[in-house]
Amino acid sequence: MLQVIVNGVALGAAYALLALGFVLILNATSAVNFAQGDLVMAGGLLAVALSTTWPVPGIVLLPLVLLVMALLGLGLSLVAYFPLKSRPPVAVFISTIAVGIMLQNTANALFGAEPRAGPPLLGGGVVEIGPVVLGRQALSIIVVAGLLIAAQYAVFQHTRLGRRLRATAQDREMAEALGIRVNRVIAGTFAFAAAYAGAAGLLLSNIFFVTPSDGSNYILKAYIAVVIGGWGSIGGALLGALLIALFEVVFPSLPLILPFLGGVPGAAWLFSQTMATILLYLALLAVLVARPQGLLGETVQRRA
Amino acid sequence: MRRLIGLALCLGLALPVAAPLAAAEANIPILVPITGFLSLEGTSQRNGALLALRNAPAGVAVVHEVSDTGVAPEVAVNALERALSRGKVTAVVASMLGTQMLAMLPVALEQKVPLVTVSGTAAITERGNPYVFRFFPGDAVVKAAHVRYATEELRARRLAVIYQTTAYGQSGRQHIAENARRLGLEIVFEEGLETQVRDMSPVLGKARAANPQALLLHLHAPSTALVVRQAAAMGFGAPIVAGSAMHQPPTAALLEPAELKGVCAETNASPVSGGNLALERFLEQYRREFNSEPDGFALGQYDGTMMVLEAVARGARGPAEVTRALQSGSHRGLAMTYKSDGRGNMAHSAQIVCYDGRTRIPRVVKRYDDIAPPSN
Numbered sequence: 001m002l003q004v005i006v007n008g009v010a011l012g013a014a015y016a017l018l019a020l021g022f023v024l025i026l027n028a029t030s031a032v033n034f035a036q037g038d039l040v041m042a043g044g045l046l047a048v049a050l051s052t053t054w055p056v057p058g059i060v061l062l063p064l065v066l067l068v069m070a071l072l073g074l075g076l077s078l079v080a081y082f083p084l085k086s087r088p089p090v091a092v093f094i095s096t097i098a099v100g101i102m103l104q105n106t107a108n109a110l111f112g113a114e115p116r117a118g119p120p121l122l123g124g125g126v127v128e129i130g131p132v133v134l135g136r137q138a139l140s141i142i143v144v145a146g147l148l149i150a151a152q153y154a155v156f157q158h159t160r161l162g163r164r165l166r167a168t169a170q171d172r173e174m175a176e177a178l179g180i181r182v183n184r185v186i187a188g189t190f191a192f193a194a195a196y197a198g199a200a201g202l203l204l205s206n207i208f209f210v211t212p213s214d215g216s217n218y219i220l221k222a223y224i225a226v227v228i229g230g231w232g233s234i235g236g237a238l239l240g241a242l243l244i245a246l247f248e249v250v251f252p253s254l255p256l257i258l259p260f261l262g263g264v265p266g267a268a269w270l271f272s273q274t275m276a277t278i279l280l281y282l283a284l285l286a287v288l289v290a291r292p293q294g295l296l297g298e299t300v301q302r303r304a
Numbered sequence: 305m306r307r308l309i310g311l312a313l314c315l316g317l318a319l320p321v322a323a324p325l326a327a328a329e330a331n332i333p334i335l336v337p338i339t340g341f342l343s344l345e346g347t348s349q350r351n352g353a354l355l356a357l358r359n360a361p362a363g364v365a366v367v368h369e370v371s372d373t374g375v376a377p378e379v380a381v382n383a384l385e386r387a388l389s390r391g392k393v394t395a396v397v398a399s400m401l402g403t404q405m406l407a408m409l410p411v412a413l414e415q416k417v418p419l420v421t422v423s424g425t426a427a428i429t430e431r432g433n434p435y436v437f438r439f440f441p442g443d444a445v446v447k448a449a450h451v452r453y454a455t456e457e458l459r460a461r462r463l464a465v466i467y468q469t470t471a472y473g474q475s476g477r478q479h480i481a482e483n484a485r486r487l488g489l490e491i492v493f494e495e496g497l498e499t500q501v502r503d504m505s506p507v508l509g510k511a512r513a514a515n516p517q518a519l520l521l522h523l524h525a526p527s528t529a530l531v532v533r534q535a536a537a538m539g540f541g542a543p544i545v546a547g548s549a550m551h552q553p554p555t556a557a558l559l560e561p562a563e564l565k566g567v568c569a570e571t572n573a574s575p576v577s578g579g580n581l582a583l584e585r586f587l588e589q590y591r592r593e594f595n596s597e598p599d600g601f602a603l604g605q606y607d608g609t610m611m612v613l614e615a616v617a618r619g620a621r622g623p624a625e626v627t628r629a630l631q632s633g634s635h636r637g638l639a640m641t642y643k644s645d646g647r648g649n650m651a652h653s654a655q656i657v658c659y660d661g662r663t664r665i666p667r668v669v670k671r672y673d674d675i676a677p678p679s680n
Contacts, residue, residue, distance in 0.1 A: 011502065011503055104339065108338070112347065113338060113343030113344050114343070114347070116558070208503075209558055211341075249503050252506035252507065253505070253509055272496065273495065277498060
């Protein structure tokens, strides 16, 4: 039971980093960055490449991954956002899809199509706490992702840079009128979002591997997390990411957690991974109908 | 003078034979999934075909193009129609993705062009289409070997089955179930997984709770590696006999040798395991050309493409003659001897390979030849 929940929280923590970057760009630019999933893939493959050159634990490579991915995020803003910033948001939506496809094909050309395993954060193996056996990698992911999210919170709440980022996200025109260099702030947001996506890639690449085509799956998760949690809400994105991952992992495990459910007619199908996916998307539809602003969302944002 | 006349007559008789041989052209487009969830297998398929084209018999000039079909059926159909519109095609190296093959079959039938593939999806040769040729043992063959190994060698009577929800996975699942029923085995647990599922602990937990004597996998490469890794981490208990994805060197490379201990897999062949001189030469050339390790898909596609090229070298001109050669001839390839069963199934042998926990190179432990598919 505990192992299942730890796995779910670890997956959710990595999804949260992805969703966080997604919502930061959404708030700063009112545009959806559909390359965010491919940035996760890029971070994972970067970690694979770095660990091939320097076979050290992932935690040592993390600062370098954050830095390189931040530069990639800056590049993304220069290519896919700034030339189109005065166009309708759909132009950026399309341009980020294009950049995502370019990233995918570049990765395919550089690394090949096969899945690769990134470095473990601290080391493999398990931690035994009495009768409970927990994966060391899953625990490491939770701790590192938690620290990164806390760092984001601290920067946004307690620094001048954070105030500028928040001001730009809330009202770009007003922020510009108050002398904030909005373009720099937006470029910084892209860098920040890409760095966190790269961190998610590093965290996921060891236990779940990484292939050049992974991005589309991740962007779907980020999108659902943001819709469920609340369009434009940072807290909502984190909550949505956690809920998705817990649902993915815990729902199919219910017959193990509550053995009497195994006796329910059709239990094998009802608690299958396929059913979990169907129910997840039904929940998404229910949220869109009953609470369009999401669980913690604001009602004024526009959906792409 | 008489000698000169004789020589001239000889040349005159010889020229019509030699000229077409020198001019024999094989236009073979390669339409395979290089991106998407089947990219690993698709890349192997492409490499196998390319290697065969590079080793084309003397006198055969090869024309080819490579197109990525991704994973969408319409992309594969568009690629096929595009290739056919560019000139007279001899044969097509066609995607190993079952859904793409099923979508391409009507086009092949309409255009009367042979599709040479390594797709394992059973349905592609069950549609009565005379233009499909499968050089990888279909599910009817490999799943028979898969289930037989589990029960005959591992003495398992209670099986757990985890399969992919793709056409490939569902086809394999159906054949596993049929073979299990025929052998009187009980499937105590089965569940389908989408290719995006990453955390395998729920499905493994439920499979273990069903207390199976063997776990059979029929999954694509990333899912196979995830299941094997997580099964090793949780100490699953029952032996694992995986689908052909497990024998692929890049799949094994994702796992530590210890995680692979006792894991077996069905396949048509395992080139990295060696076996004979011709196979060793193939292995060496493949490594040199592509800087990677070949798998059974690459070898199957190599053999299939080579059968087409040899048909051209023997005088088959155009798709109709190549189709007839594939339908009626046999070909001694590197993996096995191929011959159509009348429905386009060319491969009728399967192997079981197992990992010993010390290296990532599997050992061939059992070979099943001439497995007859059940009649429809």
